[in-house]
Amino acid sequence: MISIQNLARQAGTYRLEVEQATLHSGLNLIVGSNGAGKTTLMEMLTTLRMPDAGTIRYKGRQAAEHLPLVRSQIGYVPSDIELYGDMKTEKLLRYLAELKGVYSGEAINRLINDFRLDPHRRTKVKKLSQGVQRRIAVVQALLASPSFLFLDEPLNGMDAEERRFLISYLTRYAKDRVVVVAAHELNEWEMAADYVIWLHRGNIRYNGPVRTWQLAVPSKVWEGEISLQAFHQIPERQLIHFQMSSVGVRVRRMGESAPGPEYKEKDPTLEDAFFLHMDDMEGERF
Amino acid sequence: MDHLSDKELQRLEDELKGPLTTAVRQPPSTQETAFLISSLQDEFDLLKAGAAPAKLDFNPQVDPPSLKQLLLNQFRLNQKMILLASSAVFIMLVLLIDPRYPMDQLGGIPGGIFPLITPVLLMMSMLFSSRTWDRGMRAVETITPYPPSLVLYSRLLSVTVIIMSLGMISTLVLGIRSTYTEGSYFLMGPFLLEWMSVLLLTGGAAMYMMFKKGIISAMCAAVLAYVVWIFFQGELQYQQLPLVMKMSIDTVVLVVGALLVITAYAQSLKNRPASRETRS
Incomplete structure (x- = not known):
């Protein structure tokens, strides 16, 4: 468990302030629009940046007092990492493993097999596809089997199969460990996420179970198939998603009551919940 | 019937009043309470240690710095x-x-x-x-x-x-x-x-x-x-x-x-x- 108390850090033009938050064992999803403070929070959680004020405790230990100890339990996958392209996959992983104090080759071999990197062992990283490079980036974070794993946009550059595999792997890994994922594609994490940390303009607006966040939406979600003419009359900010169909347009929209007989109420997805909460926060209620 | 039972209970209470008064002990003094607490302190500490969440340890997968x-x-x-x-x-x-x-x-x-x-x-x-x-x-x-x-x-x-x-x-x-x-x-x-x-x-x-x-x-x-x-x-x-x-x-x-x-x-x-x- 990670507990945050009175955290503050000035990051450029905005200030990240977290009065109190807890990251539990399981998969914690950090959500928020661009510039909300996701990366700043992530960098403080990974001990890359120290807060201007406040404390972060990792199972009772503060990073400022026990930095090497805390870091021995942290794995991090940055969103924009350019691995050493001239190194071969296995050599790069060996180098990073040793830098983390892991000298046994067993962990590397196991992860190479788990992440299906075996055919790329002796290939230079720069010759590999973006998806494979991303898998290597994830593997390096898992080398020491850390108790706290942080991933910033881990699905970037991965194909559908790789995404599905990683989400399922992390779901299993998150048992008894704290896994924190900052993501934009929320629906992909729908089945995997246990908790949500919603950041808005440098403040945590929600920190708790996913289901509670979805149930606490300030509006309802409706789905129905309507004519093109009716579709054009929907205010843009009420529209969540639409898709052209043979008879008209399949629409997913928000509203406090049913917009018409052709609509049926739907359970809000993670992405719906994000839109609805954001809409409420921006004060654009309808 | 109820009236009879009440009377019997009252009589029983009166009979036992004397023996019970002598049988009931005086409440413990402040010193006795303090002594009891201090003698149990070790047990309290053990319970407390058991209840406190374990603190983060150095990763056992990681070798010490060299x-x-x-x-x-x-x-x-x-x-x-x-x-x-x-x-x-x-x-x-x-x-x-x-x-x-x-x-x-x-x-x-x-x-x-x-x-x-x-x-x-x-x-x-x-x-x-x-x-x-x-x-x-x-x-x-x-x-x-x-x-x-x-x-x-x-x-x-x-x-x-x-x-x-x-x-x-x-x-x-x-x-x-x-x-x-x-x-x-x-x-x-x-x-x-x-x-x-x-x-x-x-x-x-x-x-x-x-x-x-x-x-x-x-x-x-x-x-x-x-x-x-x-x-x-x-x-x-x-x-x-x-x-x-x-x-x-x-x-x-x-x-x-x-x-x-x-x-x-x-x-x-x-x-x-x-x-x-x-x-x-």
Whole structure:
């Protein structure tokens, strides 16, 4: 468990302030629009940046007092990492493993097999596809089997199969460990996420179970198939998603009551919940 | 019936009033309560310890920090690039030097060509190996159980060791060439001492400053040490000192350089965790 108390850090033009938050064992999803403070929070959680004020405790230990100890339990996958392209996959992983104090080759071999990197062992990283490079980036974070794993946009550059595999792997890994994922594609994490940390303009607006966040939406979600003419009359900010169909347009929209007989109420997805909460926060209620 | 039962109960209560009064003990005094609590304190502590959540331990998958392992690790990372570049420069150096007069100055600049080139090579290699330019990779390399200063120290030291080893090999080659060259005047000891002293001085200055102010200051310190050394060599040359005196001065510079390297190591140890203690 990670507990945050009175955290503050000035990051450029905005200030990240977290009065109190807890990251539990399981998969914690950090959500928020661009510039909300996701990366700043992530960098403080990974001990890359120290807060201007406040404390972060990792199972009772503060990073400022026990930095090497805390870091021995942290794995991090940055969103924009350019691995050493001239190194071969296995050599790069060996180098990073040793830098983390892991000298046994067993962990590397196991992860190479788990992440299906075996055919790329002796290939230079720069010759590999973006998806494979991303898998290597994830593997390096898992080398020491850390108790706290942080991933910033881990699905970037991965194909559908790789995404599905990683989400399922992390779901299993998150048992008894704290896994924190900052993501934009929320629906992909729908089945995997246990908790949500919603950041808005440098403040945590929600920190708790996913289901509670979805149930606490300030509006309802409706789905129905309507004519093109009716579709054009929907205010843009009420529209969540639409898709052209043979008879008209399949629409997913928000509203406090049913917009018409052709609509049926739907359970809000993670992405719906994000839109609805954001809409409420921006004060654009309808 | 109820009325009868009430009467019986009342009678029973009256009969037992006397014996019960004597049987009931006085409530415990404050001192007795304090004694009881203090005698149970150990049990309370045990319960408390059991209830408190376990604190984070050092990762059992991770070995305690070791300079030797770090040096090998950093050597593996940079070996190919630095070895290739350094070898090329040293081969060029060896070939450039006239085996008949290996200790001749280069264009009037004090000191031979070796003590001029090796520190420059060291500074360039240090700069090259100090950090990656990629932000993501830098982040990944920062989050290690090693004190960050120890990682940097090992990088700089591994580079210094590589350059020094290559320098020694080149000196040996030069010595062999001189042996087989007619009329050659080559004193290997003073030659080795001269370039090694300036190499250690610049390397030591960089390592020492690294922990105080970072890589840019480290490079500035190395350049400053190098420039001061060149200026000092010019003065020595002007004064036409005997060889023994010159060697003594070079030895002092070597010792100062070595001390800077050792002090830098001590600095890096200051932030090092007491690995065994933190593991428990």
